[in-house]
Amino acid sequence: MVQVTFGGDPVTLLGSELKVGDQAPDFTVLNNDLEEKTLSDYKGKIKLISVVPSIDTGVCSIQTNRFNEEAKQLENVQVLTVSMDLPFAQKRWREVNNVESLNLLSDHREGNFGENYGVLIKELRLLARSIFVVDSNDKVTYVEYVNEVTNHPDYDKALEAARKAE
Template sequence: MATIKLGGNNIETSGTLPKVGELAPDFTLTAQDLSSKKLSDYKGSRVIMNIFPSIDTNVCATSVRKFNEKATGLKNTNVLCISRDLPFAMKRFANDEDVNNVTNLSDFRDGNFGKNYGVEMVSGDLRGLHSRAVVVLNEDGKVIHSQQVPEIGAEPDYLSALKTLL
């Protein structure tokens, strides 16, 4: 379990993020068109997982916009923006914001991604949603960067995540 904060209050997560050097667990998430996507679908490419509570909050939306902007120059890299939002909300946001360099994926069906990656919040007002985190994988699916953001209201360290891909 990890302890993070929301407005200064302690929040517990269901576990801890995969560690650098570990193989990332596979997952099945739902795309905006309701198709299923697995981590294995991205095998052979680098992956940035931008994980957050909800696309309908300012900091979460900002992280999607920033990773969308940064993704334009990345070779052989997929940016996956992952939350428990419904695919319809993610599609609306992508259309409204013209966000097309990232892939929005939802864990709304069973929440297994949140449990397996240790990001499901199990206490506090946002329990059941994902905490804010970034996980970066190399082409072999091994973790090369992992950040559990300590305060839900803070943005992730974009630079540290992106530096691992240079």
């Protein structure tokens, strides 16, 4: 069971913890045009899924900008950033930050992604910072649940996993 804190206080994650080798669960989220997106929309691609609590906060902004820059150099890898932010806020943030190499996806409507990936924080209705790499056959090849939500993930390990995935 994953132990995660937010500002040093323990939080409860809803859903089941994913492990390397698991079949990636499906999800339904909204893109910035309010269109539903599911795992199958990225079929045949490697997915680096970057999960952030709120795009408008410092670490989340740095994380998303970092993966946006790295995405330009990744072959057959679709980078997705998922948060509970409204699609309108994500779109505004994306435009202000000139983010064009990844998809920002909103889980605000149902928390479907959060529960399916075991990252929905019960007490805050935010997503816990985490990274998932899912190969082209939808197998989970890398998982990082960041133990303190306000900390950065291990960017280098996640990027290495995405490069190695098939």
